Amino acid sequence: MRIFIASSGERLNMAIEVGSWLEGMNVEPVLWNEPEVFPLGAYTWDALIDLSENVDAAIFIFGEDDQIWFRGESTMTVRDNVLLEYGLFSGKLSKANTIFLCDGRPKLASDLEGITWGDIRKKNSVRIKLENWINSIRASNQKKVKGFKITDLNDAFQIALKNQKTEKLRIFAISTFKSVQMLRLINDISINHAEIMLREYDNKNDEYYDQSMEGAIDNAILNWKHMLENDHKIKELDIFRFNYHPDEGYYIFDDKYLILGNLKYEMDKKEYTFSKNVMLIDNQTETGRTWIKEYITRFEDTKKNYETSVMQYCDIES
Incomplete structure (x- = not known):
């Protein structure tokens, strides 16, 4: 907002x-x-x-x-x-x-x-x-909100988490550093299982390699683990790594909400940004349900290709 x-x-x-x-x-x-x-x-x-x-x-x-x-x-x-x-x-x-x-x-x-x-x-x-x-x-x-809405990421989170409890959160992005910090500030949320896909760089052969971005990804992972082990907002956490450069990032909350945004990387500046305005899609229309289903399928298909690099964590207090 x-x-x-x-x-x-x-x-x-x-x-x-x-x-x-x-x-x-x-x-x-x-x-x-x-x-x-x-x-x-x-x-x-x-x-x-x-x-x-x-x-x-x-x-x-x-x-x-x-x-x-x-x-x-x-x-x-x-x-x-x-x-x-x-x-x-x-x-x-x-x-x-x-x-x-x-x-x-x-x-x-x-x-x-x-x-x-x-x-x-x-x-x-x-x-x-x-x-x-x-x-x-x-x-x-x-x-x-009905169907599609253009908003910012924080407000999209507030809407998607309005019922506080999420069974499955799927995220596909480069680093998620800023977004996980936003999520940590939202009170009284409970995520049963979070699956996070993050970028993995080959610093010898990757033309997009940026040491500062790799640091942001490492910090994002620490924040996700903190949500699990200290905040206890997540009960089960899986982090996957993929090794190509995407042009979009997205968040899926159960089969109810999809948050979709563009990823931009300026080679000359070595700078990456996630779109300031995102599209929030809910399951209140047939078109919205189709979009959410399509992105769940896309996420699961991508995950199969990279499941050997998964890091799994569990909240021992749950």
């Missing part, structure tokens, strides 16, 4: 702090001052419209930024562009997915009267309210 955070320049530090809270809730914050928000050569309003189509929700920080005269009296109000942007995002994302936090008691537009807002100075209570709000968005997204 990606959430845009906007504020005046004077309250940028508050926006950064809110961003750190969101990161602790497995959310990707997008602050208004990040280079990707306003790229060179783009009109500000056009950039904001584009951004509103590439985030899931938005948080605006309203402060006592500017002095105005209202009905003969001096008062402090929200920065005009922050208020304007709030209107844009609430229109694009819905008012349920666009909220504002107040620093002090700035004058608000009368159209906003009655909307519940958070007091950013009450940090403990507002963090709890933010987490409840994020969970409500995730729950709403889960209800909308």
Whole structure:
């Protein structure tokens, strides 16, 4: 999940702090001052419209930024562009997915009267309210999932693991280092049997060989073993190694969900990336069930070719 955070320049530090809270809730914050928000050569309003189509929700920080005269009296109000942007995002994302936090008691537009807002100075209570709000968005997204959905890997995990218990998890990828770290942060999950296929390099003959990537794979294996032996989130773990370079990676949760993403390797930079956006496919449609079945077959066929390199582990406490 990606959430845009906007504020005046004077309250940028508050926006950064809110961003750190969101990161602790497995959310990707997008602050208004990040280079990707306003790229060179783009009109500000056009950039904001584009951004509103590439985030899931938005948080605006309203402060006592500017002095105005209202009905003969001096008062402090929200920065005009922050208020304007709030209107844009609430229109694009819905008012349920666009909220504002107040620093002090700035004058608000009368159209906003009655909307519940958070007091950013009450940090403990507002963090709890933010987490409840994020969970409500995730729950709403889960209800909308039917067939195919484009999302990010963390949100795909949250949806696929919503029932907490998975009998069989199959993963085919190069390293899984980042994804296993994400999985370790999700509470109260139970995976009966995980089968992980990871890349194996021949550092003499492999044109894709990269020592840093091999280190990432080793760290991923350590994290998988930690989920088994220390976190006790996995009862049985099999790790397979394959020796060719794939162009896709995927995760299969039982026969219910398939998460599919592209793998890209830039030879000149010796750099590999897993696609930021993934496709989440569920078994609620005939087409979805066909895709999941096809990838289970593909996984099992690949596994047969490499079963001699399997490493097997078992949670001795289970």
